[in-house]
Amino acid sequence: xxxxxxxxxxxxxxxxxxxxxxxxxxxxxxxxxxxxxxxxxxxxxxxxxxxxxxxxxxxxxxxxxxxxxxxxxxxxxxxxxxxxxxxxxxxxxxxxxxxxxxxxxxxxxxxxxxxxxxxxxxxxxxxxxxxxxxxxxxxxxxxxxxxxxxxxxxxxxxxxxxxxxxxxxxxxxxxxxxxxxxxxxxxxxxxxxxxxxxxxxxxxxxxxxxxxxxxxxxxxxxxxxxxxxxxxxxxxxxxxxxxxxxxxxxxxxxxxxxxxxxxxxxxxxxxxxxxxxxxxxxxxxxxxxxxxx
Numbered sequence: 001x002x003x004x005x006x007x008x009x010x011x012x013x014x015x016x017x018x019x020x021x022x023x024x025x026x027x028x029x030x031x032x033x034x035x036x037x038x039x040x041x042x043x044x045x046x047x048x049x050x051x052x053x054x055x056x057x058x059x060x061x062x063x064x065x066x067x068x069x070x071x072x073x074x075x076x077x078x079x080x081x082x083x084x085x086x087x088x089x090x091x092x093x094x095x096x097x098x099x100x101x102x103x104x105x106x107x108x109x110x111x112x113x114x115x116x117x118x119x120x121x122x123x124x125x126x127x128x129x130x131x132x133x134x135x136x137x138x139x140x141x142x143x144x145x146x147x148x149x150x151x152x153x154x155x156x157x158x159x160x161x162x163x164x165x166x167x168x169x170x171x172x173x174x175x176x177x178x179x180x181x182x183x184x185x186x187x188x189x190x191x192x193x194x195x196x197x198x199x200x201x202x203x204x205x206x207x208x209x210x211x212x213x214x215x216x217x218x219x220x221x222x223x224x225x226x227x228x229x230x231x232x233x234x235x236x237x238x239x240x241x242x243x244x245x246x247x248x249x250x251x252x253x254x255x256x257x258x259x260x261x262x263x264x265x266x267x268x269x270x271x272x273x274x275x276x277x278x279x280x281x282x283x284x285x286x287x288x289x290x291x292x293x
Contacts (some may be wrong), residue, residue, distance in 0.1 A: 007024050007027055007028045007031075008028060008048075010024050011024045011025060011028065012052075016055065016056070016057055017057070021057070022057070025057065025058070025061065028044065029041060029044075029061070032044055038065070038068075038069055041065060042062075042065060042066075042069075045058065045061065045062035045065065046062075049062065054085075056082060056085075056086050056089060056092075059078060059081075059082050060079075060082060060089075060091060060092060060095065062078060063075045063078035063079045063082070063095065064095065066078060067095075067099055067102075072099065072103065075099060076096070076099060079092055079095055079096040079099065080096065083096065087119060088119070088120075090116065090123075090126070093112050093113065093115070093116045093126075094129075096109075096112050097109040097112040097113055097129070097133070100112065101133070101136075104139075106133055106134075106136060106137035106139070106140075107137070109133050110130060110133045110134060110137075110148075113126055113129050113130040113133060114130060117130055117152070117155065121155065121159045122159050122160065124156045124159070124160075124166060124169060127152050127153065127155040127156045127159070128152075128153065128156060128169075128173060130152040131148075131149040131150070131151075131152035131153040131173060132149070134148040134149040134152060135149040135177060146177070146179070149177060150174070150177075150179060150182060153170050153173045153174060153177075154170065154182075156169050156170040156173065157169070157170040157186055157189060162193060163193070164189075164190035164191075164193040164194045164197070164200060165190075167186045167187070167189040167190035167193065168186070168187065168190045168200065168203060170186045171183045171184075171185075171186035171187045171189075171190065171203070171207075174186060175207055180207075180211055183207060184204065184207065184208075187200065187203055187204040187207060188204065190203070191204065191223070195223075195227060196227050198224035198234050198237055198238075201220060201221060201223045201224035202221065202224065202237070202241055204220045205217045205218070205220040205221035205241060205245075206241075208220055209245045214245075214247065217245060217247075218242065218245075218247055218250050221238055221241045221242060221245075222238060222254070224237065224238055225238055232258075232263055233263070235254065235257075235258050235263075236258075236263050236266055236267070238254055239251050239254050239255055239258070239267070239270050240270070242254065243270060243273060243274060246277070248274040248277045248278050249274075249278070251270065251274045252271065252274050252275075255267050255270060255271050255274070265291065268287055268290060268291040269291065271287045272284050272287045272288050272291065275287060
């Protein structure tokens with residue numbers, strides 16, 4: 001009891017959002033759970049909030065405890081009140097949405113994140129989560145769920161249209177949701193924004209390979225060297241990608257095109273690997289002799 005009292009005294013003196021404050025609160029909660037269980041902890045929250053009604057962190061903790069104890073209506077009311085007072089608190093929105101999802105109230109959860117997205121359209125995480133909520137609502141027709149999820153995920157890229165990393169983030173969401181046409185569109189958007197970066201070409205190529213579109217995947221990978229003054233390591237990376245796809249003939253074509261003394265050992269090693277996978281053992285042996293020389 002003395003330790004809890006001392007921690008409570010310190011709690012009042014610490015900055016609300018500091019890690020020290022969070023640690024002191026965690027220790028109090030842990031001690032009260034061990035000593036008096038859920039009732040003691042709830043009594044502490046109530047008493048503290050009577051004295052400090054604007055303590056958002058403690059109000060969130062209390063709402064979480066109410067939810068844990070199955071007092072859903074009280075937890076919901078507490079979280080709504082927090083959001084009305086501190087609309088920028090993303091953690092309050094997330095907690096309320098999670099509460100709704102646990103109750104299979106997906107539309108209410110979507111409304112929470114829709115409000116958060118409208119408040120801060122640049123929040124890619126909020127748009128992503130909104131789409132995931134839509135896609136998870138099995139009470140709705142699949143076409144409607146996918147339509148609304150896609151509408152949310154498009155905002156991940158469109159709210160910052162000059163950022164290729166946002167386009168890739170959106171593409172990954174569409175890839176995971178098995179929406180290939182829109183995924184490819186966003187990978188291509190990233191490439192258009194930064195054509196000199198080989199990783200964006202590789203992302204598209206890998207996805208096309210996953211889809212079984214071999215010729216398109218090889219063509220997409222080769223785009224990483226279709227720039228002025230292509231660095232030698234881009235061509236090496238292209239060959240590594242083609243080998244990882246199992247496109248051994250295509251890899252050999254690009255090895256033969258490469259004229260790079262700096263990466264000669266790597267190129268010869270990859271030629272050996274390609275010949276071995278094609279069961280061209282005599283050619284592999286000849287290349288290995290050249291490599292050893």
